[in-house]
Amino acid sequence: MSNVAYAELMAHQRETEALAQVAGRLGWDQETMMPRGAADQRAEEMAAMEGVLHARRTDPRVGDWLEAAEAADETQEAMLREIRHSYARSCRVPAALAQEMARVTSRAQGIWAEARGNEDVAAFLPVLDEVVRLSRETAAALAVDGQSHYDALLDDYEPGAKAETLDAMFAALRPELVALRGEILEKPEPAALTGAFDPDVQVALAEEVAVAFGYDMARGRIDKAVHPFCSGSGQDVRITMRTDPADPFNCLYSTIHETGHACYEQAVDAEYGLTPLGQGASMGVHESQSRLYENQIGRSAAFTGWLHGKMVARFGADALPDAEGFYKAVNRVQRGYIRTEADEVQYNMHVLLRYDLERALVAGDLAVGDLEAAWNDRFEADFGYAVDKPSNGVLQDVHWSVGLFGYFPTYTLGNVYAGCLNEALRTAVPDLDASVAQGDMSPATDWLRENLQRYGKRYLPRDVIARATGAEPSEAPLVAYLRAKFGALYDL
Known part of the structure; x- marks a missing residue:
C-alpha cells in the first residue's frame, strides 16, 4: 500500500506543480506584456488560480497519502519531506485568506508600478497597508510552537532560518x-x-x-x-x-x-x-x-x-x-x-x-x-x-x-x-x-x-x-x- 500511496501522492503533486507554473506565467505576463487595462481582471484570475492551488495543497487525501507512503530511497524521502512541510503550512492558512492575498497583491503590483513612475507614495500606501495587514494575518496563521511571526514568513524563502x-x-x-x-x-x-x-x-x-x-x-x-x-x-x-x-x-x-x-x-x-x-x-x-x-x-x-x-x-x-x-x-x-x-x-x-x-x-x-x-x-x-x-x-x-x-x-x-x-x-x-x-x-x-x-x-x-x-x-x-x-x- 505504501508504494501505491506514494505514486498517487506524486501524481497529485505533479499536477499541482504544473498549475503553479501556469500561475507563475500569469505573473510574468503581468510584468512584461499584459495591457495596463487588464489589471483588475488579472487580479481575479490570480485569486482564482490561488484558490485552486490552495485546495490541492490542502486536499485531505494529501494527509492520508503522507501517512501511508514510505520512501524507498533518499530522493523519495526528500520528496515526502517537502510535501509534508508544504501541506502543514498550507493547511494553517485559510483558503479565503490565501485568495485575498493573491487578489490584493496582484492589484498592488500595478499600483506600485504606477506610483513609482509618478513619484507618488501616497497613491501606494493604502494598498500596501492592505498587503501588510494580510501578511500579518498569514504570519499569525503560520506561526507554531512559539515561532515569531517574522520567522514564520521567513520560512517560506529560507526554510529553517531564524x-x-x-x-x-x-x-x-x-x-x-x-x-x-x-x-x-x-x-x-x-x-x-x-x-x-x-x-x-x-x-x-x-x-x-x-x-x-x-x-x-x-x-x-x-x-x-x-x-x-x-x-x-x-x-x-x-x-x-x-x-x-x-x-x-x-x-x-x-x-x-x-x-x-x-x-x-x-x-x-x-x-x-x-x-x-x-x-x-x-x-x-x-x-x-x-x-x-x-x-x-x-x-x-x-x-x-x-x-x-x-x-x-x-x-x-x-x-x-x-x-x-x-x-x-x-x-x-x-x-x-x-x-x-x-x-x-x-x-x-x-x-x-x-x-x-x-x-x-x-x-x-x-x-x-x-x-x-x-x-x-x-x-x-x-x-x-x-x-x-x-x-x-x-x-x-x-x-x-x-x-x-x-x-x-x-x-x-x-x-x-x-x-x-x-x-x-x-x-x-x-x-x-x-x-x-x-x-x-x-x-x-x-x-x-x-x-x-x-x-x-x-x-x-x-x-x-x-x-x-x-x-x-x-x-x-x-x-x-x-x-x-x-x-x-x-x-x-
Missing part, C-alpha cells in the same frame, strides 16, 4: 562593511562611463553574455520589465532586464544576475521536473548563484577584460576607457540609492535597511503611514545623504507590493553563501580566471552545476552549501574576498 541567527551573522558583517566603505570613500573615485549607449545594442550584448554564462535560450527568453526578475523552472525559465542609455552596466549586470537564477533552475536534475525538488533549495541559495555569477565572476578583472572587448566591438573604443579603467568603472564604489545597482561593498547595507524595516512592519512596531519617513531617516543615517525622490527610496523595490515579507534578508544570506562558494570554487579550479578571460565561464558553471545546482531542493539550504564547500556557512569568506578585491582596487 531571525536570531541572521541577526548574529549580520551583526558580524555590518561593521566590516562600514569600515571598508569608510576607507574606500577617502580615496579618489574612479571615473564612470559617460556617453549614450544604444539600448538595442545593450540588449543584444546582454543576450550574448547570458548565453556565455550557460543560459539555454531554447528553454528561456529575455524581456524588458520595470524590475528585473527570473520566473519559471525546468523547461521554461524566463528572465527580464531593463535598459538605461546612460548606464549599460544596469542592463548587463542585471542580466548576469538573473542569468544566475535562471541557470540554477535550468540545471536542476530533469528527473525532478514538476516535483517538489524541481527548483532551487531556497531564495538564499538562489541568490548565491546570481551574486556569484554577477560579482565574483562577472566583476572580476578576467571577465571585465573579455567584456571590454565585446563592448569596444559594439560601441567603439572612443566610448570606453581602456581595460583597466573599465574594470575600475565596473567596480566603482559610489554614492547611490538603488539596491540593484549598488556596488558589492554597499549592497548589503541596502538589504539590512529593508530587513529592519520589514521586521518592524510585520511586528506592528512601524505603521505603513510612517514607512517613508522611517526609510528616509535610516538611509541618511546609514549612507550620509538624503533620499532625493521616492523611486530612489521606499518605492524602488517591488517586493512589499507583492507580499514578499521575509524575502529581503535572503539577499545578504545569498552573498554570504556566494563568498563561501567562491572560496571553494577557486580552490577546486585554480586556473579559473584564465578561462573566464577568454569568455569561457564553463569551468565555474560546470562546478556549480555538479556540486549544487543539480540537486534542486533535495537538501536543505545550509546543507547544500555545506556539501558544496565542505564547511558551514560563514560571513568570513565574503569579508575576506571584499577586503582583498577592494583593497587592491583602492590601494588600501
